[in-house]
Amino acid sequence: MEHKVNSEKSSSELISKLEHPKNPIAIKYLNELTLKQRQDFFDSFDLILCDCDDVIWQTHHGLLPGSPEAIDYLKRQGKEVIYVTNNSLSPIDMLLKKFERFGIEVKKHEIVFPAQTICDYLKSIQFDGLIFCLTSEAFKSLLREAGFNLVDELVGYAENFQDFHPLINSDDPVKAVIIDTDLNLTVSKLIRAHGYLRKNPECLFIGGAGDTLNTVGGKDIIGPGTFMSILENTTQRKALVLGKPGVGLRDFIMDKHKIKNARRCLFIGDSIVSDIRFAKVCGFQSLLVLTGTTTPEDLKSKLTETDTPDYVSECLGDLNGFLS
Structure with a gap:
């Protein structure tokens, strides 16, 4: 940066x-x-x-x-x-205040970001079911406020596979897995997401930001696209990517903003x-x-x-x- x-x-x-x-x-x-x-x-x-x-x-x-x-x-x-x-790390209200602080007039509908595009997509298909999120808390809050149900995460520390087992296994009937920027991503979360996607072929697989690398403070860090690729490779499934540079986001923008040319x-x-x-x-x-x-x-x-x-x-x- x-x-x-x-x-x-x-x-x-x-x-x-x-x-x-x-x-x-x-x-x-x-x-x-x-x-x-x-x-x-x-x-x-x-x-x-x-x-x-x-x-x-x-x-x-x-x-x-x-x-x-x-x-x-x-x-x-x-x-x-x-x-x-x-960037879906902060609530939209904070982003609007940031624009205001910098003297830029902007309305909520003029901002396109993964949490909102994915929320709008789920509404458009009338999605009804449990969602497992590898995202920020702000992202999850937006989905909950829109009326969607999210799986509660198990928090724990494992020194052996016996302790690890309950962290990665779940009988929850998850119907969608969403992955975006999750600053608290763990191996157990990834394995659990993999399990939901493999167990249920009808489970939606949706991605937000597709960056493989981000730059923070002048240093390159691994981006969410890298972890998305891990799930794609291990499940042999392709995510519907509704963040840059995803084709899904293209379709969303073209439709929402009535772009003809x-x-x-x-x-x-x-x-x-x-x-x-x-x-x-x-x-x-x-x-x-x-x-x-x-x-x-x-x-x-x-x-x-x-x-x-x-x-x-x-x-x-x-x-x-x-x-x-």
Whole structure:
């Protein structure tokens, strides 16, 4: 989250860094566009889907300079902005207060996050049954408030298999397993989830955030997508992923926001895996900002055709006064 771009480097130097030996097409760097190219870019989209962490703010450093001004400018130019985050660790009310504290006006329905998309999905299929969650407490609270029933977790410490057995076995008639970010995830929880999915082929398998790696405090940590993959591999089942970069989330967004032409949407994010790949899956245009997990060096060494963003900018603030 703390990667910074060297402001002394020219834009042309950054463009050079963004060329990949297997993909000779240089990414368009916003600050290098002519006024005509800027106008064409700006006229090419109506709806903006914007990530939050490391795009608008950073966890350990607060608001990224220029972000509120850029969002306000985009709205004044007639662009619709919605926010797409993989973060379901905090209640939605806390997230709304965070936006308010940073001077960004946003309504609840304009925020897309795994806990809410999964809750909405369960409502849409009229789900009725027990749910086993590998998620945050805020995620579980949202489901309970919506009227869904969750399995109570057994808490315990095991030194041997005799103690371990009651932690991983359950006769509860679970009909859905949901996995997202769970900061208190344990081996026993994973094994129990595996058991529910193997025991009942009709048990729903739903995933939230699909990140395999997250960056916290400048350090990479294993993301929920890694644990989701463990369950997929051991159960030989694929999760319906309703967080980035899942196809399920694409369908949800396209339907909820009545999107007719995906190319008229611009997705702004900081992650090649979670954001740019998701934009590609959806058919959206993509803008990668270099205020988070991706650096110019990362792009040079890791970029593939399916990961190539349409545009790159140093920060979201670059869009403030973009046509001036």
